[in-house]
Amino acid sequence: MRPLPLILAAAAGAIASPALASELSVTLEVPTIRTAAYHRPYVAVWIERPDQTAVRTIALWYEAGDTGRGEGTGEDYLKDVRTWWRKGGRAMALPIDGVTGPTRAPGRQTVTVPGARLAALPAGQYNVVIEAAREQGGREVVRVPFTWGGAANSASAAGTSELGAVRVAVTR
Numbered sequence: 001m002r003p004l005p006l007i008l009a010a011a012a013g014a015i016a017s018p019a020l021a022s023e024l025s026v027t028l029e030v031p032t033i034r035t036a037a038y039h040r041p042y043v044a045v046w047i048e049r050p051d052q053t054a055v056r057t058i059a060l061w062y063e064a065g066d067t068g069r070g071e072g073t074g075e076d077y078l079k080d081v082r083t084w085w086r087k088g089g090r091a092m093a094l095p096i097d098g099v100t101g102p103t104r105a106p107g108r109q110t111v112t113v114p115g116a117r118l119a120a121l122p123a124g125q126y127n128v129v130i131e132a133a134r135e136q137g138g139r140e141v142v143r144v145p146f147t148w149g150g151a152a153n154s155a156s157a158a159g160t161s162e163l164g165a166v167r168v169a170v171t172r
Helices: 003-021 074-080 082-086
Strands: 023-030 042-048 054-061 107-114 124-133 139-148 153-158 165-171
Touching: 023 042, 023 054, 023 124, 023 139, 042 074, 054 082, 054 107, 074 082, 082 124, 124 165, 139 153, 139 165
Parallel strands: none
Antiparallel strands: 023 107, 023 165, 042 054, 042 124, 124 139, 153 165
């Protein structure tokens, strides 16, 4: 066996691995809201271009199946996450494998997307958008810019009612 092809294959893998080692991490705060009728928010997290064209949904938290309160299914209320719904949510087949999950309790929550899942995303400027909507509550959208395909970077923003601090980090 000739060692040169093995050496070239190993070198190519070493060169390509930094791009695959990137990951996108979104940390968001679901605030504690003191009210008699508190319902956990439905939350959608997606990536969009600077012109606000949706690229990919990376997290969707809602009450899947029958709500148990005789009100239908949790999917019936996803249209209340209006911005996400209009940008493409209504066209998706639910649940979305690897994206859909249950609503989350108040506190700090993290969504991590491995670079392999974003391999088709061209290098450039993007926004992570987080939208939260709560039954008998409010609705809020927070956009955080980030750069994909370059050096590690991070940015943060904060909501005012349905969302707290939001931090987006791209790591190598």
